[in-house]
Amino acid sequence: MKKYSLFQFCLGFILILGCVTWGTAFQNREAFRIGEITVSPGEMKSGYLDVPEKGGIGSRIPFTVINGAKQGKTLALVAGIHAFEYPPILSLYKIKKMIDPAELSGTLILVHIANLHAFQKRIIYYNPYDWKNLNRVFPGDPEGSISERIAHVLKKEVIERSDYLIDLHCGDGNEALIPYLYWMVTGNEKLDQTTKKMALAFGIKHIIIDKSRTKDLSQSKYLGNTSVLLSTPAITTESGYLGRTDQKAVLRNVKGIMNVMKLFQMIEGNPQFTEEPVWIDHYEVVRSDHDGLFFPLTEMGYYAAKGEKIGYVTDYFGEVVQEFYAPFSGMILYIVNTPPANKGEPVYEIGRVKEK
Ligand SMILES: [Zn+2]
Structure with a gap:
């Protein structure tokens, strides 16, 4: 039998040890199962989350999972809750092309278009089969109407599977809107600090400090709020407007997402944080009391003084039926910029800039 030198013996031992360690590390990284799909580490797969039919109406939610080869956190990115909001939807297709599963630490869940019916029919706010706003029916109900069932599927398959979420x-x-985001403050210090970091890493300058959301999970209404109430840190971002697909808004999202991924060490690089955020400590969504036509008198981003006239609603004969005045001095975060006005629907949102 050939004799091995001590050097050769040691080298062999190190090689075997290395293989065992590498193999164990890889085995620890589990496949990610979602819907009908299993995504192995280092793989990217797409499919549909099924929203079962009831009363002849079902839906399906197109998604992609990128399961990184390396250990890490799970981040969910949800677009198309409002399906006439295009830059979020388009930015996720860019992210899908940019991320290499072999280089990714952790898992990305991309929900491409949460409200597919509304996307196909080009409808703002609502789902055309129950005329409910998907972002007002969370946490959803498996026995409810179609929007409630979509919300339930998103809660079970996306929120509850994720460590972090961006809505x-x-x-x-119909809305002209400046970029801003909601930092939902829960009172849970640790969670709030995480979401604050996410908000600053996303890179949008205007940040609403939102303490207005309910703490009652059964009434959580919003995807972002449901997520934080289930202890999955989340932010809700706003970038883009009026059904446009402008690249500036798309790229703002892409940059924000990549930076949040750096924050959670899912990709390499140091995260950048917004250096001079504009904090908004109070906001109000102002609604029309009438059906008719809305005429804005200001623009998105305009700084209105308290009592300043913001716009008015007329009836279908052109007679003024309601006038709107700024309830406090603040910035017009969005303002309806197309004529239809509906009773109970927003006409603008105003935010008060926090004093330093
Ligand atoms: Zn929306």
């Missing part, structure tokens, strides 16, 4: 929005098809 991506913009001005809907």
